[in-house]
Amino acid sequence: MNSNDQHELFQQFPQLKEVANQHTVLWENTNWLAKPTTSLFSLQEVEEAQETLLRFSSYLKVTFPELMKSDGLIESSIKSIPAMKQALEEVFGVTIPGQLLVKCDHALPISGSIKARGGVYEVLKHAERLALASGKLKEEDNYAVLATEEWQTFFQQYTIAVGSTGNLGLSIGIMGKKLGFNVVVHMSSDAKEWKKAMLREKGATVIEYQADYSVAVEQGRQEAVQDPMCHFIDDENSKDLFAGYAVAAKRLKDQLEEADIAVDKAHPLFVYLPCGVGGGPGGVAYGLRELFGEHVHIFFAEPVASPCMTIGLMTGLHDAISVEDIGLNNKTEADGLAVGRASKFVGKVMEHYISGCYTVTDQELFTSLSLAMEREGLFLEPSAHAGMFGASRLWQKGQSYLEKHSLVNHMDQATHLVWATGGSMVPSAMRTAYLAKR
Known part of the structure; x- marks a missing residue:
């Protein structure tokens, strides 16, 4: 993008x-x-994803014993964090009316991040597709049989590839190798060393790039096209990933009902989702809006250096604009959010679904990280803390939105939900390093 084009965009979109x-x-x-x-x-695609995951529950219980208690369901709890709410108010001088909850996807079984929804689902969906096509498996069979050596040998004929900044690669590497697939993960320069090391320990092949996420994805896509036995999981365009994330909405609805938390005109629900390329937050947002309609208000959170979804939606250009086009360097400690160009597919779907986007600094992420550990004993990786600032950003900078939607008088009865996207698999040495960056 030349300087004239940039100047015109700044004129057209002052923000x-x-x-x-x-x-x-x-x-x-x-x-x-x-x-x-x-x-x-x-919605039919979401329902099909739910049914697929249900068919795999017997297999998941056998291969991941931690899922026995949940009967093979990959799910996380919701938790009230009043001490964190008070800490944020004190340290940042903000107001957070209503209650603050966290959706604990940082503790999801298998891979400890929201990617255990979409990433794991697409691997399972691909495995099922191959197994059914072979004629050796029927939908009505007990899928626990897929844990046998016979099926491991079958899946070893095939490769799954993905481009990732870290967490998606982890979920696909862990699940893919468990089934028996060859797994190739194309990692961007932003990916943390411990995530690369963990993938290699699981037996995945990790290919590193000095360039950013978009280059890693494109290289992975090109290599996969040349191999008919390779399935490329496309974080920028995959409907299967999107469907896996969207399944979370119905489960959250059930959890809110069990906790006697109403969602209606007088009790609005605000959900804050950290956003990279957009698949995870987009899928969750789609499901929530389909279930709660106008009573749920969803905001995507991005680092100040990598606000790809913000600028894509703001300008309507989606993947035709990158953060580099407006002079940003896409460098952030929030590795999962270090994406310079948003998914066109997700951006187009989200045009009428989400309420907005907001940005946070890396320093805010680390301050929040330390506060959550001190006040709640809650550890989330830096990128997950982007969601912690949604309620205060909205109250400070979003009064026009609240007024337009007649929400001002209902904020004391509001529920603010921070979607904690990762953290439980971070090694202790890395946790210590993060906590020291406050």
Whole structure:
């Protein structure tokens, strides 16, 4: 993008200049609709994902003993964090009306991040597709049989590849190797060393790039095309990934009902989702809006150096604009969010679904990381802490949104949900290093 094009964009979208200067902003999506629809995805695909995961529950119980208690269900709890709410208010001088909860995807079984939803699901879906096509498995069979040596040998004929900054690669590497697949993970320069090491320990092949996430994905995609036995899990375009994430919505609805937390006009639900390329938060957002309609308000959170979804939605250019186009360097400690160009597929779906996006600094992430550990004994990796600032950003910078949607008088009855996207698998030495960066 040349300087004239950049100047024109700044003229057309004044808030984009603030984003380019790495100011913390809250962007309100004026294309939000009370009853959104999209032709790019359907609830039927979410229902099919739920059914597939149910068929695999017997296999998952056998191969991951930690899932015995949940009967093969990969799910996390919700938790109230009042001490963290108070800490954020004190340290940052903010107001957070209503209650603050955390959705504990940092503790999800198998791979300890939200990617244990979409990533694990797509691997299972691909395995099922191959197994059914072979004629050796039927949908009505007990899928625990897939844990046998015979099926391990069968899946060893095939390769699964993915481009990742870390957590998606981990989920696919762990699940893929467990089934018997060859797994190749194309890792960007932002990926943490411990994630690469863990993947190699599991038996996956890790290919490293000095470039960013987009290059790793593109290289992985090109190599996979040349191998008919290779399935590429495309984080930028995969509907299977999206469906796996969307399954979380119905489960959250059940959890809120069990906790007697109402979601209606007088009790609005605000959900804050850290966002990289967009698949995870996009799938969750789609499911939640389909279930709760206009009573759920969803904001994506991004680092000031990597606000790819913010600028894609703000300008309507989606993947045709990158953070580098407005002078940002895409360098952040929040490795899972270090993405310069958003998914076109997710951006187009989200145009009428999400309420907006906001940005956070790396320093805020580390301060929040330390506070959560001190006050709640809760450890999340830096990228997951982007969600912690949603309620205060909204109250400070989103008054027009609250007024437009007649929410101001209901904020004391609001529920704010931070979607904790990762953290339980971070090694102790890395945790110590993170805590020292406050």
